[in-house]
Amino acid sequence: MPMTPAELAEKLTELPPSSSVSLRFKADSYFDAIRSIVDIFGPKNDLNVIYITSAMPSHSMIEVLEMLEIDMKRIYFVDCISHIMMGAQLKHENVIFVESPTMLENIMLKVEYLMRKTKDKKHVILLDSINSLAIHNNAKILSEFLHIFVNNFRSKGAYTIVFAMDEYSSEEILNMLFMVIENSISVSDSEG
Amino acid sequence: MQAKTATRDAGDRERCPTGIDGLDNILNGGIPRGNTILLTGSCGTGKTSVSLEFLVHGAIGGESSLFLSVTENSTKLLKNIIPYEFFDESLIKKGKLIFVDMPVIYQKLGLQSIEFNIEDVDILVKAIGNIVTELDIKRLVIDSITSVCYRLKTEEKIREFILRLGKILSEQNCTTILVSEISPSAERYSLYGVEEAIADGIVVMGNLERRGDLLRTIQVVKMRGTQHSRTKYVLDLTPCGVLLVPMLKGGSVAGGA
Numbered sequence: 367m368p369m370t371p372a373e374l375a376e377k378l379t380e381l382p383p384s385s386s387v388s389l390r391f392k393a394d395s396y397f398d399a400i401r402s403i404v405d406i407f408g409p410k411n412d413l414n415v416i417y418i419t420s421a422m423p424s425h426s427m428i429e430v431l432e433m434l435e436i437d438m439k440r441i442y443f444v445d446c447i448s449h450i451m452m453g454a455q456l457k458h459e460n461v462i463f464v465e466s467p468t469m470l471e472n473i474m475l476k477v478e479y480l481m482r483k484t485k486d487k488k489h490v491i492l493l494d495s496i497n498s499l500a501i502h503n504n505a506k507i508l509s510e511f512l513h514i515f516v517n518n519f520r521s522k523g524a525y526t527i528v529f530a531m532d533e534y535s536s537e538e539i540l541n542m543l544f545m546v547i548e549n550s551i552s553v554s555d556s557e558g
Numbered sequence: 559m560q561a562k563t564a565t566r567d568a569g570d571r572e573r574c575p576t577g578i579d580g581l582d583n584i585l586n587g588g589i590p591r592g593n594t595i596l597l598t599g600s601c602g603t604g605k606t607s608v609s610l611e612f613l614v615h616g617a618i619g620g621e622s623s624l625f626l627s628v629t630e631n632s633t634k635l636l637k638n639i640i641p642y643e644f645f646d647e648s649l650i651k652k653g654k655l656i657f658v659d660m661p662v663i664y665q666k667l668g669l670q671s672i673e674f675n676i677e678d679v680d681i682l683v684k685a686i687g688n689i690v691t692e693l694d695i696k697r698l699v700i701d702s703i704t705s706v707c708y709r710l711k712t713e714e715k716i717r718e719f720i721l722r723l724g725k726i727l728s729e730q731n732c733t734t735i736l737v738s739e740i741s742p743s744a745e746r747y748s749l750y751g752v753e754e755a756i757a758d759g760i761v762v763m764g765n766l767e768r769r770g771d772l773l774r775t776i777q778v779v780k781m782r783g784t785q786h787s788r789t790k791y792v793l794d795l796t797p798c799g800v801l802l803v804p805m806l807k808g809g810s811v812a813g814g815a
C-alpha cells in the first residue's frame with residue numbers, strides 16, 4: 367500500500383532538522399508526494415517551500431496546485447524547464463527561471479537567492495526530479511551537483527528532498543542518491 | 559553603524575570585507591585592508607556590479623566610498639544599476655557613497671591631451687590622492703584603469719601611475735579595486751601587462767561557455783596578505799547582491815557534462 371500524503375508528511379516530520387531525503391515513488395503517487403510536502407509538511411513545520419521544477423513548467427504546476435486548493439503563498443519556484451521549451455515565460459511573483467536544466471550551478475544560485483529573499487522562515491527545498499535532470503546532464507556532473515546541493519543547503523538549515531520516480535530511476539541514479547543523501551523513503555511502501 | 563572589520567589571528571592583516579559572502583569566504587574574511595586589487599574580465603562578466611556592491615557595503619558600514627567612473631557617465635551608471643535590496647539612496651545624499659566622473663577631474667586639472675606626459679601623471683596621482691585624503695575615502699573603485707592607461711600609453715608611465723597611486727592609497731589605508739577590461743581571448747590579466755604585475759591582488763571574472771550555456775565566473779588568482787581559494791566559482795547578480803557557488807568540475811573536463 368502506498369503511503370498517504372499525511373503518512374509521508376508525518377515520516378518527514380520525524381526526521382531531524384536539515385535532513386536530506388530521497389523520495390522514491392511510482393508515477394501514480396506523484397501528486398500525493400507533492401501534496402504531502404507543500405501542503406502538509408511545509409505548513410505544519412512553518413517552512414517556506416522552494417520547489418525546483420525540471421519535470422514540468424512552473425505554470426502547469428501552479429495550475430495543478432491551485433486546482434488542489436493548495437495555499438501558494440509560501441511556495442516559491444525555480445523553473446528550469448520553461449525557458450528551453452521556448453514558450454512564453456508567464457511571470458509570477460513566486461517564480462524565477464533558470465535558462466536550462468544543464469545550468470546546475472545557476473539552480474543552486476537561484477535557490478540561494480530565494481532563501482535570502484524569504485529568510486523570515488526556514489526552508490524545505492524540493493528537487494523535482496533527479497530523473498528529469500538526468501535527461502539533460504550526465505551522471506558525473508549530476509552526482510557532483512547533488513553532493514554540493516545537499517551539503518550546501520543542509521549547512522544553511524534547510525531540508526532537501528529529491529524526487530526519484532521508480533519507473534525512470536536507473537541503477538546509476540539510485541547509487542547516486544544512496545551515496546549523497548542520508549535518508550531514503552519509498553512512498554510505494556507504507557513501511558517506507 | 560560601523561563597517562565590518564574582520565581581524566584574523568594575531569599577525570594577520572586586518573580585512574576589508576567586500577560584503578559579498580562568497581567572495582569574503584574565498585578571501586578568508588575579505589581583502590587585506592589597504593590592498594590595491596585588479597578586478598579583470600571581458601565585457602558582461604559583472605565587474606562593475608561586484609565593484610559597486612563592494613562600495614555600497616562599505617558605505618552602509620560607515621566607510622566613505624568613492625567610485626571614479628572613467629568609461630561611463632555615473633548618472634547613466636546609476637540608472638542601470640541592479641536594484642539592490644540593500645541599496646539606500648541616502649548614502650549618496652549623506653556623502654558616504656560618492657560618484658565622480660573622471661573626465662570632470664581631467665577637465666578641472668587641465669588634462670586635455672589624448673596622451674598624458676609624466677607631469678600629467680604626477681598631477682593626476684596627486685589629485686586622486688587629495689580627494690581620498692580630504693574625503694577620508696576607505697574604499698575606492700576606478701572603472702576602468704584600462705581607460706586611464708589608454709591615455710598613459712607607455713609601460714613606464716602606467717607603472718609610475720599605478721605604483722604611486724597604490725602607495726598613496728595604501729598610506730591612507732584605502733582598499734582599492736582597479737577595474738581592468740580585457741578581451742575574452744586575452745592570455746593575460748590586463749591590457750598592458752603592467753597593471754597585473756603591480757597590483758596586490760588579481761581577481762578574474764569571465765564568461766564560461768559550457769555546452770552552449772554561458773556562465774559568469776570569478777576566480778581569485780592572487781591576493782597578497784591572505785590565504786585564499788584559487789578555485790573558479792560561478793556567480794549570479796541578484797537584487798540580494800552577488801551570489802557564488804563552486805563551479806562543477808564535471809563540466810570542464812573532457813567527457814564531462
